[in-house]
Amino acid sequence: MTTSDEQTSTTPPTGDGGAGALDICASLQQLFADLVAEPGDQPLVGRQLEKELLRRARVPGDGHLAREVVNHLLRTTSSAKGRGDTATRVDALLQSTRVSTTVLAQAFGPQWAEVVAFVRRAGVLTADETQQIAAASRQNAVVPHPTIAVAERAERAYATRRVAEAALNASDDALSAANGGGGERMMSLFRGWSPGRDIEGAARALALRDLRGKFGFFQDLYDEMTWAWREVVGPLHPDDPELPTRASRTTD
Template identity: 35%
Template sequence: MSEQTLFFKATRPDGTDFYTGTVDYAAALASGVPVEASPGPPGGFPGPGWLHLATVPTACVGMSWPCRLFEVEPVGDVHHDEDHPHKVGCREVRVRRELPAHEAFGPEGESVVALIERARRLTLREVVRLNAAWDAAWGAVGDAEWGAARGAAGDAAWDAAWDAVGDAAWDAVGDAEWGAARGAVGALVIRDLISAEHYTALTGPWRQVIGPVHPDDDDWSGDA
């Protein structure tokens, strides 16, 4: 049995849960009053009648970006989901503090958010160059790199970053070919879990056209 006592909850920017928009974690932090699940007897967990929490910040299922991130403490029993080891449920929680939202993307969260914001400013010329660089690199990237990256990723953080950078780029220029942006942001989420070769293959097209995606990256943008 786990001895973990503090867990994580990602919410909408207004502090309410993503699923219903009715459970206000931000208000609970401000008031000190615990958050309670919806009235009535709960069914089996996971499901309605439970507050769903994550054991790590990157496993907040159902999150999207932008979000807020809270550290919470269950009141009463904690139920575990055998099919999802990072998901737990309870009927009531105390909201202990708010954490930097970028932590929902893991240790490289600040770089992930910076890349998403940079994608919002892409120009059509940059998009053309990114697509060309990604197409040229695709043979080198291929299924092995994608498979290694996807296998190492936590679904919640990966999916949220993938969607956010795609949406940001679409908002910028209305182009749906986002292999380079999604490859780079996906590799950033799991930078500490994949090989240097896989990281370079996935981030290379973006780095050649736009520049480094992480403070430790070499700047290849002058070579594109």
């Protein structure tokens, strides 16, 4: 296992996921390489692996994205489902996986680039932004998340859940840091409540954005699920239309 003295960046990423596809692929590839067990070392697994992914990530959010990619590969890679304990299988994946845009699309769906940007941005939310998201949510109707069947095949359901998990965990880290948590998790306070609810809703809507118009998932539902985030932080996707004014929504 290699060591790294590089400092984690706290600069909010741009809408294309920082420097783009090469940036995120290289970032996760380096994380995987850093955590391959040295001869004689015990491979990392579970919370220990997650801790190291988060500690070594050079961009906020990337540790959570890496964890969800590992979860995806463990579930779908035939060699990872073979014999051997989980730690050995994870270590083999860390050694053999070439992180590519194909892997990211399989893990997070067609909007993977926007998902990366969203999770990275969630990882640097400020306390003020989370309060604004909560306020924006309270001023809008709460709508249920679409189950949407969830899409043409079960794999999209897994991808959608992975996106929501990465975004929630990244924003939880940011909220903990903003509140002086010193690494203490605030998940019990965060999940199920605004702004956590709104971040999860926006994450799920973004993961399923290409399915608008199907399964009862229309633009107005997408707008409701993403409203608070888009009003406070900005668009989730470069093709998101401008949000209508509150007055126009009231009269519609």
